Amino acid sequence: MSTTQTDTRVVSPLLRIAPTGMYARRARMLVERSVLVSRKMWLIILSGFFEPLFYLLAFQVGFGKLVETVQGPGGQTMSYVAFVAPALLASSAMNGAVYDSTFNIFFKMRYQRLYEGVLATPLGPLDIAMGEISWALVRGVLYAVAFFAVVSGMGLVTSPWALLMVPVAILIAFAFAAIGMAATTWIRSTTDFGLIQLVLIPMFLFSTTFFPLSVFPGAVQVIIQIFPLYHGVELMRGLATGVLDPSMLGHLAYLVVLAVVGMLVAARRLRVLLLR
Amino acid sequence: MPQVSAPTTQATGRVVRSPHAAWLRVEGHWQWYRRHWHSTLFSSIAQPILFLVAMGMGFGSQVEPSEATRNLPYLVYLAPAMLVVGALQNAVGESSYPVLSGFKWQKDYWAVTATPITPGQLLAGQQIWIALVIGFNGCAFVLIATLLGAVQSPGILLSLLAMVLTGMACSAPVVALAATVTNDGNAFNGIFRFVVMPMTLFSGTFFPVSQLPEWAQPVVWLSPLWHGTELSRAAAFGGAEFGPVFGHVAYLVGLFALGIWLARWRFRRRLVV
Amino acid sequence: MTTVGDGVLVQANGLVKRFGEFTAVGGIDVAVRKGEAFGFLGPNGAGKSSTMRMVACVSPRTEGELSVLGMDPDRDGPRIRARLGVVPQLDNLDTELTVRQNLQVYGRYFGLSRATVRAKATELMEFAQLSERADDEVEPLSGGMKRRLTIARSLVNDPELLLLDEPTTGLDPQARHLLWDKLYRLKQQGVTLIITTHFMDEAEQLCDRLVVMDHSRIVAEGAPSALIKQYSTREVLELRFNPGEQQDALDNGVADLVERIEVLPDRLLLYTENGESTLETAHAKGIRPLSSLVRRSTLEDVFLRLTGRSLVD
Numbered sequence: 038m039s040t041t042q043t044d045t046r047v048v049s050p051l052l053r054i055a056p057t058g059m060y061a062r063r064a065r066m067l068v069e070r071s072v073l074v075s076r077k078m079w080l081i082i083l084s085g086f087f088e089p090l091f092y093l094l095a096f097q098v099g100f101g102k103l104v105e106t107v108q109g110p111g112g113q114t115m116s117y118v119a120f121v122a123p124a125l126l127a128s129s130a131m132n133g134a135v136y137d138s139t140f141n142i143f144f145k146m147r148y149q150r151l152y153e154g155v156l157a158t159p160l161g162p163l164d165i166a167m168g169e170i171s172w173a174l175v176r177g178v179l180y181a182v183a184f185f186a187v188v189s190g191m192g193l194v195t196s197p198w199a200l201l202m203v204p205v206a207i208l209i210a211f212a213f214a215a216i217g218m219a220a221t222t223w224i225r226s227t228t229d230f231g232l233i234q235l236v237l238i239p240m241f242l243f244s245t246t247f248f249p250l251s252v253f254p255g256a257v258q259v260i261i262q263i264f265p266l267y268h269g270v271e272l273m274r275g276l277a278t279g280v281l282d283p284s285m286l287g288h289l290a291y292l293v294v295l296a297v298v299g300m301l302v303a304a305r306r307l308r309v310l311l312l313r
Numbered sequence: 314m315p316q317v318s319a320p321t322t323q324a325t326g327r328v329v330r331s332p333h334a335a336w337l338r339v340e341g342h343w344q345w346y347r348r349h350w351h352s353t354l355f356s357s358i359a360q361p362i363l364f365l366v367a368m369g370m371g372f373g374s375q376v377e378p379s380e381a382t383r384n385l386p387y388l389v390y391l392a393p394a395m396l397v398v399g400a401l402q403n404a405v406g407e408s409s410y411p412v413l414s415g416f417k418w419q420k421d422y423w424a425v426t427a428t429p430i431t432p433g434q435l436l437a438g439q440q441i442w443i444a445l446v447i448g449f450n451g452c453a454f455v456l457i458a459t460l461l462g463a464v465q466s467p468g469i470l471l472s473l474l475a476m477v478l479t480g481m482a483c484s485a486p487v488v489a490l491a492a493t494v495t496n497d498g499n500a501f502n503g504i505f506r507f508v509v510m511p512m513t514l515f516s517g518t519f520f521p522v523s524q525l526p527e528w529a530q531p532v533v534w535l536s537p538l539w540h541g542t543e544l545s546r547a548a549a550f551g552g553a554e555f556g557p558v559f560g561h562v563a564y565l566v567g568l569f570a571l572g573i574w575l576a577r578w579r580f581r582r583r584l585v586v
Numbered sequence: 587m588t589t590v591g592d593g594v595l596v597q598a599n600g601l602v603k604r605f606g607e608f609t610a611v612g613g614i615d616v617a618v619r620k621g622e623a624f625g626f627l628g629p630n631g632a633g634k635s636s637t638m639r640m641v642a643c644v645s646p647r648t649e650g651e652l653s654v655l656g657m658d659p660d661r662d663g664p665r666i667r668a669r670l671g672v673v674p675q676l677d678n679l680d681t682e683l684t685v686r687q688n689l690q691v692y693g694r695y696f697g698l699s700r701a702t703v704r705a706k707a708t709e710l711m712e713f714a715q716l717s718e719r720a721d722d723e724v725e726p727l728s729g730g731m732k733r734r735l736t737i738a739r740s741l742v743n744d745p746e747l748l749l750l751d752e753p754t755t756g757l758d759p760q761a762r763h764l765l766w767d768k769l770y771r772l773k774q775q776g777v778t779l780i781i782t783t784h785f786m787d788e789a790e791q792l793c794d795r796l797v798v799m800d801h802s803r804i805v806a807e808g809a810p811s812a813l814i815k816q817y818s819t820r821e822v823l824e825l826r827f828n829p830g831e832q833q834d835a836l837d838n839g840v841a842d843l844v845e846r847i848e849v850l851p852d853r854l855l856l857y858t859e860n861g862e863s864t865l866e867t868a869h870a871k872g873i874r875p876l877s878s879l880v881r882r883s884t885l886e887d888v889f890l891r892l893t894g895r896s897l898v899d
Contacts, residue, residue: 061664066694073691074682081499084506091511099520103382104375117375144497148418150678156644157672158695158743159664227410231355238360242367252374312644313605 059304060163067155067168068175082176085136086183089129093187096121100247108249110271111280122193123273124246126184126202127209130177131266132241134210137173138217139233143224152311162307166300170214177210178203188277196279205276209269212292215299216265222306240266265295328429331437338430338438339445346446356406357450361399362457365391368519369463381521383550385465392463393472393549394518396454397541400447400480405509407443408484409501412491415439422584432580439488440481440573447480448473464549471548479541482565485572492579512538540564593620595747595778596641600650603636610636612802613650618747623769623779625789625796627885629893632799634782635675638751641780642672655747668696671745671777675752677732679724679739685711686720689739696743706742713768714738730761737768748772750781754788766791786885800893810885817891818883819846821861825854825868825875835873843867857883 075082101118109115145151152165181203188194194202220233243253244266250258261267268288275285329337346353365388373387382390415422425435451473458464487504494500515525516538522530533539540561547553596618603611611633618624626634639645640652643659643666652659654666680688686707693703711717714734719727727735733753740748753769754762769792773779783789789796790810798806798813806813823844827835832854840854841847843864848855858864861880868875 063695063697066691069694070680070683070691073687077682078499081502084503088506088510091514095514095519098526099514099524100372102524103379103387103520104372107375149681150674150676151680153644153674154678154680154692154739155695157642157667157670157674157740158692159668159697160695161664228349228353231353234360235355239363242363243371247367248371248375252371312646 059161059308060167061159061161062164063160064164064167064171066160067165068172071169071172082179085129085133085176086180088132089125089180089184090187092125093118093122093191096125097191108251109280110275110278111282113278113280115278116193118191119193119195119277120249120274121247122188122191123202123277124244124270126181126188126206127269127273128241128244128246128266129184130181130206130209131213131269132237133177133180134173134212134214135217135233135237137176138170138214139221139224140230142169142218142221143227143230146221146310152307156311162311163304165307166215166218166304170211170218170300170303173214174207174210177214178207181206181210194277196277198276198279198281201276202273205269205272208289208292208296209266212265212269212296212299215296215303217299219299219303219306222303222310240264244270246270265292268292331434334430334434335437335441338425338435339442341425342438342442357399357403357446358453358457360402361395361450361454362461364398365395365458365463366461369395370461381524383546385550388461388463389465391519392458393469393545394542396451396458396469396472396476397479397538397545398513398518399450399454400476400541401483401509401513401538403447403450404443404480404484405487405504407446408487409491409504410498412439412488413494413498413501416492416583417495426584432584433577435584436488436573436576436580440485443484443488444477444481447484448477451476466549466551468549468551472545475541475544475548478544478562478565478569479537482537482541482568482572485569485576487572489572489575489579492576492583512536517542537565537568594618595620595655596780597653598637598641598650599652601637601640601647601652602649603633603640603645604648609802611640614797614799614804616797616804618778618780620778621773621776622794623773623781623792625793626780626782626799627784627786627789627796627889628782628799629784632893633802634799635751637799638749638780638782642670642749643667668743669746671740671743671748673733673736673740673748673750673753675755675782677736679732679735681724684721684723685716685727685735688724688735689742692739693742698743703742710738710741713741715764728761730757730764733757733761733765734768737765741772745777747778747780750779752782752784754783754785762788786889790885798889798892805892806888813888814883814885817888819844819857820859820883822881822883822887823856823858823861823864823868824879824881825856825873826852826877827854827875831874831876835875838871838873840868840871840873843871857887 096118100121101116104117106114107117107120109120155165156162185199185203185206189199217233224230224233243261244264245261246266250261253261268291272285272288272292275281369388369391373391376382376387378384378386378390422432422435426432455464455469455473458469490500490504491498515529516522516533516536518538522533522539525533544558544561544565547558594617596616598614598616600613600615601611602609602613614633614637616624616637626637628634636645640647640659641654643654643663646660655669657666659666680691683691689707689710690700690703693706694700698706708717711720714737716731716735716738719731724732724735737750737753750769754765757765766788769779769781773792779792781789781792793810795809796807796813797804806817808816825835825840832849835854836849840856844856844858846857848857856864865878865880
C-alpha cells in the first residue's frame with residue numbers, strides 16, 4: 038500500500054477547510070464529560086449567576102441614587118438602572134464565556150494534560166474546540182435566562198423585543214468563548230493571564246456599560262466602537278428598550294464573524310500545540 | 314581517574330535567627346518579582362486605576378456633587394476608597410493561589426522548610442512580602458491618581474497606612490484558607506465571587522452605606538473594606554474623630570491577628586508532620 | 587516504495603521527525619509484526635517517545651514512510667486511533683472524574699454506547715484490580731494504581747495494537763511485577779505491544795524483539811538473547827580493589843586476560859566467556875582484588891556498550 042496516495046474521498050465543507058483528522062463529529066462526548074464534572078461543581082456554576090445580580094443590586098440601591106436618569110438609545114431619557122441592566126447581561130455573558138474558555142482550558146491543557154488523552158482517541162482538535170465551546174454556551178444560556186427573568190421581574194425591560202436578548206447573550210458568549218480559547222493557545226504560563234485581564238477589564242468598563250458613549254472624547258469613541266463587547270451592549274440595549282435600527286445588523290455581523298474566526302483559529306492552534 | 318579521598322564534607326550547621334530568616338524569604342520573593350514584575354503590573358496597579366477612570370471620570374461625569382459625595386467631585390470622592398479596594402484585591406490575589414501553589418504546585422514551601430527556616434518564619438516572610446507589594450502598589454496608585462486630578466490634599470499619604478492595614482487584615486485569613494485547602498482552589502472562586510465582589514460593591518466605596526436598607530448596615534460593619542474606606546477617607550478629607558478611628562483600627566488589627574494565628578496553625582499542621 | 591508484508595502492523599522506512607533545527611528521530615526503519623511484543627530501548631532523548639507519538643498518529647512525520655495497521659497516519663489518523671490503545675509516559679487521567687467515570691468517558695470518545703462503556707468499565711476495573719476504588723477520585727490513588735488505570739483505559743476500545751511509553755517508570759517493584767503480569771496476559775490474548783523503556787530487565791521480561799536507539803538512530807536490533815550474544819560475552823567478572831590498588835592491577839596486565847575490559851572508578855569489568863577460570867588466571871598472576879563477582883551478561887551490558895556510560899542529556 039502506498040503511503041503517498043492522494044485523498045480522493047468526498048469530505049464535508051467543514052472538513053475541507055480543516056485538514057483531515059481535525060474533526061470526528063464527536064464534540065458532544067466532551068460536553069458529556071463536562072456535565073459529569075459539573076455535578077461536583079454546582080456551587081461554582083451557581084455563583085456565576087450571582088455576580089451580575091450583585092451588580093444589578095448595587096445599581097438599584099446605590100449608583101442609581103447618584104444618577105437618576107441618562108440618555109438611552111434614540112435619545113430618550115431612561116432610568117439609570119434600566120440603562121445598565123442590558124449591558125450587565127452582555128458583559129456577564131462575556132465574562133462567563135472567557136473564564137470557561139481561558140483559565141479552565143489552560144489548566145486542562147497544561148496541567149491536567151486532558152486533551153493529550155482525548156487526542157489519542159479518534160477525536161480531533163476541532164472536536165475539542167467545539168465540545169468545550171458548546172459547554173461554555175450551555176452555561177451561558179442558563180445564566181442569560183436566569184438574569185433575564187430577574188431583569189424583567191424588576192420591570193427593567195419595556196419591549197417584547199427584549200425576548201431576543203437571550204439568543205444575543207448566547208451569541209456574545211459564543212464569540213468570546215471562541216476568541217478566548219484561541220487566545221489561550223498562546224498562553225505560556227499562568228502569569229500571562231494578566232494579559233487577558235488587560236483586555237477584558239477595560240472592555241468591561243468602557244463598552245458603554247456604565248455610561249453613554251457621548252461621555253468619551255471623539256477620538257476615544259472610535260476606539261470604543263472596535264470593542265466586541267460594545268456591539269453586544271448596543272444590541273442588548275436596543276432590544277431591551279425596543280428602539281431598533283439597521284445598525285444592529287452590523288453589530289450582529291461583527292459578533293458572528295468573531296465567533297467563526299475564533300473557533301477556526303482555536304482548532305488550528307490546538308493542532309499546532311498538541312499534534313506536533 | 315580521580316582518586317578517592319577521605320570525606321571532607323562539612324555542613325555549615327548555621328541556623329539563621331527569626332527576623333533575619335523571614336527577611337531571607339522576602340529576598341526570595343524579590344528574586345521572583347524582579348523577573349516577573351511586568352506580569353503582575355496590570356492586576357496590581359492598572360486595574361484599580363482603570364476602575365477609578367471608568368467609575369470616577371466616566372460614571373462620575375453623570376454625578377452632581379452632593380451630600381452623598383461629601384460635596385466633592387465624584388472622582389475625588391472615589392480616589393481614597395479605590396485605593397483601599399486595590400489593597401483588598403491585591404491582598405486576596407497574593408494570598409490565595411500563590412500560597413496554595415507554594416504547598417501544592419510549585420511546592421517551594423516544602424523546599425524552604427527543609428532548610429533551618431521554620432514554618433512560622435516562612436509565613437512571616439510571606440506576610441511581609443505581601444505588605445510590601447500592597448504598599449508599593451498603593452504608592453503607584455496615589456501617584457497616578459494625583460496626575461489624573463483625583464487628589465486634592467496631601468492627606469491621602471496617610472490613607473496609604475489605612476490601605477496597607479486593610480490589605481493585611483484581608484490577607485492573613487485568606488493565607489490561612491490557602492494553607493488549608495488541598496483541591497485546585499475552588500474555594501477561592503467562592504471567596505472572589507461571594508466575599509470580595511459584594512464587599513467591593515457594598516462597603517461604601519461607590520456610594521454611602523446609608524443608602525443600603527437598614528438591615529444590611531450591621532452586615533457592612535463586618536466588612537474590613539468598610540473600616541478601611543472610612544479610615545482612608547477620614548485621612549484624605551479630614552474630619553476624623555478619635556472614637557471611630559480607634560474602632561476601625563482595632564477591628565482591622567484584630568482581624569489581622571486572628572488571620573495570622575490561624576495561618577500559623579495551618580502552616581505548622583501542613584509542613585511539620 | 588516498500589509494501590507492508592503480511593502480519594506487519596507497523597512499518598517505518600526512513601522515518602524522520604524534526605522540531606525546527608532539532609532532529610528527534612533521524613531516519614529509522616522498523617517493522618512490528620502482529621502478536622509480538624516489540625521494544626524501543628534507549629537513553630532519555632534518544633527519540634523513543636517521538637517515534638511512539640508518530641505511531642500513535644498524534645505527531646505528523648517530517649520525512650519517510652510510516653504505515654500503521656496498513657494505513658497512513660497523516661490521512662487516516664482517526665481511523666487508526668480507533669484501533670489503538672495508548673499509555674503515555676505521564677499519566678493524563680481525568681483528575682476531575684472518578685475511576686469508573688474515567689473509563690466510561692474515555693470509551694465514549696471511541697463512540698461506544700453508554701451501555702457498552704458501563705459494562706466495559708466494570709470489566710476493566712476488575713482487570714486492573716481497581717474495583718474497590720471504582721467511585722473514588724483519581725488524585726489520591728497511588729502511582730501504581732494510576733498506572734493500572736491508564737492501562738485499563740487504553741484497553742477500553744479492545745485495541746489491536748497497544749503503545750506503552752515507559753509503562754513502569756516511577757513504580758515500586760511490586761507494582762512493576764503486577765503490571766508485567768497484566769501485559770503478559772494481554773500478549774497471550776493476541777494484543778500486539780510496542781513498549782519503550784530504559785529498564786533492561788523490563789525489556790528482557792516483556793519483549794520478543796527490540797531495537798536500541800541512541801542519538802535519534804537505531805544502533806542495534808534483535809531478540810534480547812541474540813543481542814547479548816552479539817554485543818557482549820557470556821559472563822562478566824567484576825573486581826573491586828582497595829583504594830589505589832586498582833591501578834596496580836592494571837599495571838600488572840589484568841587487561842590482557844580478556845578481549846574487553848572496562849575501567850570504572852570503583853571496579854574493573856572483565857568481559858569473558860568463563861568468569862571463574864578468568865578469576866583463577868588473575869589470582870595466578872598475583873592480582874588480589876578485595877572482592878570478586880561472576881555474573882551472566884545482561885541486556886544492560888549491551889545497552890551501556892552501545893550507548894556509552896556518559897549522560898546523554
